[in-house]
Amino acid sequence: MTPAFERLQQHLKQLPGVGFRSAERIALHLLVEKPAKLATLVQALEEAARSVRRCTRCGNLAEGDRCAICADERRDHRIVCVVEHVPDLVALERSGAYRGGYHVLHGKLSPIHGVGPGDLNLAPLLQRVQAGEVRELILALSNDVEGEATCHYLTQHLPPDGAVKVTRIGFGLPSGGGVLYADSVTLKSALDARREYS
């Protein structure tokens, strides 16, 4: 193959779930078999890269300032479900069991991987809490050491007056596992069985 082809393949290979063979197939497909689709794909990529950003309030994907969930007036935004990543939010939404708002941290504390509080999307959440906008926090972080440490770090930084009720889902979640790997039924029961976190 050509140097440019190989560069493309290298980039494709770095995408999640794409191995060497798939990268080759995708590259061949894009360049050889369907050149007509290529321009629209490139255009879609550029447009998405330009317009999709983090919701300034919750960290979810958004076009513009607020995401679709934050803009939805019918939801109870005084209840905030804290998740690690956007796919966790998607999984919880798919369970259909939840009508509150979210906050995406974009990670969890992990000293081994050099992730500290400054690397997480924490400040906007603490601001919302301080402004009195939050009545309940549901911590839906993974059920492992780093998830637990992140929950604890977060609760340390809440006002000590107990104005915010904090619950933790974890029941029914495979231990050592995160929200993303649980099915909808498990997630629904995990949400129903959330318990007081102290």
Added chain:
Amino acid sequence: MRLRRITLQHFRNIAFAELAFTGGQQFFVGANGQGKTNLLEAAGFVSALRSFRTADTRVLIAHGQPEAAVACDFEHERFGATRLVIKLRPGGKEVWCDGEKITRLGDYLGRFPTVVFSSQDQQLVRGSPGLRRRWLDFTLAAMDGGYLQALQAYHRALTGRNALLKRGAPGGELEAFERPLAAAAAELQAGREAGVTGLAAHVAAAYARIAGEAEKAGVRLVPDVTAENAVAWSGLFAKNRGRDQQWRTTVAGPHRDDLIFTLEERPARDFGSEGQQRSLVLALRLAQVSFFRERSGVEPLLLADDVLGELDPGRRRRFWSSLGSERQVIATGTSLPDAELGAWEVFAVTGGSFQKTGGGPTADHAVTTGPHEF
């Protein structure tokens, strides 16, 4: 359980071997470095999916090969005829039990118990606390997925907290990791205390069988520090935070626990004779055997790596008779065992290949070599 057949491919220096076992005693004879221990290592791997010689799976894969494979056919008390296939790759390992892939280690542990007797075992009495802790952790985790989980969580939280200490991170971040650390410490120490109490009776009984002497052997947990429950552990780690920040590591905790082996309540390490210490080490392994059987309902497979030759005749005979005939023993040595130790199926080992030389009915088709699909 009985191992009826083992097939190895690209496992250390063994390119390919398929060995069928008929009786309950197999002996692998050969000079050092020929692959005797590699075979025991492969058979022992089935217990907890780790080697008794190394924590690094990659060294088990023959040089230049993408993967190693081990397949075992067992006659099993609980599952009947069972086929286990293990594939080792540089990135990890995969296990199939009767064609079904194992996804949770917790469900798997305890099903295929093995106990390894090795000439390194002397270090259990004389060596560093870390060796005794590993012996205890391995013994308990092999039978209890909950214990394994607590152990893994503890070490993960400890690694996290130590990384923060090394970096000089502020107290709030340390405190966040002290919470899961404390929860795991409480569970781990409770598990160790209950486990050691359970094991002590097995150790005493095994020592009495082998030593044929009057002293009572025992084992005690010597915790580095203790706390009542998770909340108390949290308090303890918080209290030590200042000193830990100074040392840049978590100084005190269950990762510093030790065991003490005793004869008549006195430390065997200081007061036991050479012979008593040898008997004690065998008793520790035999205690594992009966502990595993009690917990799992499965008769463990015994793997004796070059240990028979080290024992004096009397101790060897008592050790042997204490094993009983219902258990399968696979042993290695540089010379053939005494005839008095029963009828062995004997395999000669040279350069990673095996040749059946005696015992059992058919010497010819017991050993085959050639390409093989797992």
